[in-house]
Amino acid sequence: MALASGTETDLLLPLFGAMRENPRFATFLERLRRRTEARYVALLVRQGESQDAATQTYFAGEDLHRRAQDAGIPDLFALDRAHYDSLRPGRVYAISELIDHDPLARSQRRQQMAALGLADERIVRVLAERDFNVWLVLARGAPCRAADSALLSSLAPYIAEALRTIRALDHEARQAAISLTGLARAGNGWMAFERDARLAAIGPQAAQWWEAQGHPPPRPGERLLGLPRAAERTLLAAAEAMTDDPALPPRPMLLSEEPRVEALLLPLESHGANERPLTMALFTLPRTASPEARERLQTIHALPRREAELALRLAEGLTIAEAAEAMGLTVETARNYSKRIYAKLGVSGKAQLVRLVLQGTAGMN
Known part of the structure; x- marks a missing residue:
């Protein structure tokens, strides 16, 4: 019927x-x-x-x-x-x-x-x-x-x-929600651009960070304001080339001079007759330790609270002396803590400690 x-x-x-x-x-x-x-x-x-x-x-x-x-x-x-x-x-x-x-x-x-x-x-x-x-x-x-x-x-x-x-x-x-959550938790931001380098879409964390640098709010359909001059030229050339040839390899660019943030430009192929190919800029946002970072280190590695706090301070780039002063410890106490941290985490130096912390859940937002 x-x-x-x-x-x-x-x-x-x-x-x-x-x-x-x-x-x-x-x-x-x-x-x-x-x-x-x-x-x-x-x-x-x-x-x-x-x-x-x-x-x-x-x-x-x-x-x-x-x-x-x-x-x-x-x-x-x-x-x-x-x-x-x-x-x-x-x-x-x-x-x-x-x-x-x-x-x-x-x-x-x-x-x-x-x-x-x-x-x-x-x-x-x-x-x-x-x-x-x-x-x-x-x-x-x-x-x-x-x-x-x-x-x-x-x-x-x-x-x-x-x-x-x-x-x-x-x-x-x-x-899409899972992918966006994963990118955000891992501290990554993203933007997508049309062939003429106009913004097609932007992740919410990336938009917040961009505005926090004092730049005008990024708006789809407009150029991204606040880019270094060299970055504008790189972005435009890459967007034109990558939308024409999605097989091109990724290309790096300096997205921000201060703080320094590098982005990787890569082509996004279209998946439908009405979709246009885009160019994506993927980058790591400047990180600040999550409020839960210390608790995560304590849970995963069974560290006492003060040792977990010291591990985070060292992973943030502080020296033993700087971390001791920030935590109200003597340098000798901080050194003793660091030795116990290295032994419990199975690392042999600060470089390995930084890598372990930043690659684990403590390094996620």
């Missing part, structure tokens, strides 16, 4: 805009509920292959789950997993069909539905994939009509495609 143009506008547009809503699918489900004059409409979404994979419910209308709980009635839609998994995708069922073989269960379900003011219900399996299964449920206070079942059947492929798209975008957003 083809969807009428009014249905496309009324239902499909909010369906494809569902990912921007919170809760998702709220507008689509509410319009579907009104269109079918239902008391309750829901999407049941199960992600994962395990037997205990949870099912997430998005619904519009009366909260039948809470009403059933308050009335001491089992959740009408909490059927055995085997019932739901047995449904053929795209076909509309009366839920009573799933328990036809059990007259007692069928009778009890009718009584429970009547107690909740329901007369009839329909369900269609929208998606049936290995680790992604979705059902659309409708419950009415009057018998369901043929038009209701036809509408559910017609909507099923659109809902399936919308859910696949949303799931893919969610996965990409999660991967």
Whole structure:
């Protein structure tokens, strides 16, 4: 059954805009509920292959789950997993069909539905994939009509495609969030530039650091203000070359003279017909010790508090005498501490100590 143009506008547009809503699918489900004059409409979404994979419910209308709980009635839609998994995708069922073989269960379900003011219900399996299964449920206070079942059947492929798209975008957003968190925790900043060296995007930590140096706020679509003159020329030449030839090797540049920060320019290939290739600048932000750095050293290496503090001071570049003065210790006490630190960490000198501290969790933000 083809969807009428009014249905496309009324239902499909909010369906494809569902990912921007919170809760998702709220507008689509509410319009579907009104269109079918239902008391309750829901999407049941199960992600994962395990037997205990949870099912997430998005619904519009009366909260039948809470009403059933308050009335001491089992959740009408909490059927055995085997019932739901047995449904053929795209076909509309009366839920009573799933328990036809059990007259007692069928009778009890009718009584429970009547107690909740329901007369009839329909369900269609929208998606049936290995680790992604979705059902659309409708419950009415009057018998369901043929038009209701036809509408559910017609909507099923659109809902399936919308859910696949949303799931893919969610996965990409999660991967991007993980990558950005990893870069930030490791003390790395990044910027991406168009072919003409205009800023395309910038990481939040990089933007904060850039402004903290007294430069104008970096804005996508504009040139990065505050770059040394030589860096401007290097960036423009690299951006032009790398967007034309993504196979070019990375190229270093001096991003900031004071504090001194070097960046590595590397090409970013486009992954779609409408995406433009970009040039990325990746750099290590000037580090300050995290407030949790000492506790992390204590936890990982079983160091006493004062020894962990001294290890951090040395890793920051202080001499034994400077660290002793900063901590209120005698130089002799600081030396004794440092000997114990070297022995416990298995390092033979300050250089190895600095490397161990900075490459471990204490060196992360």
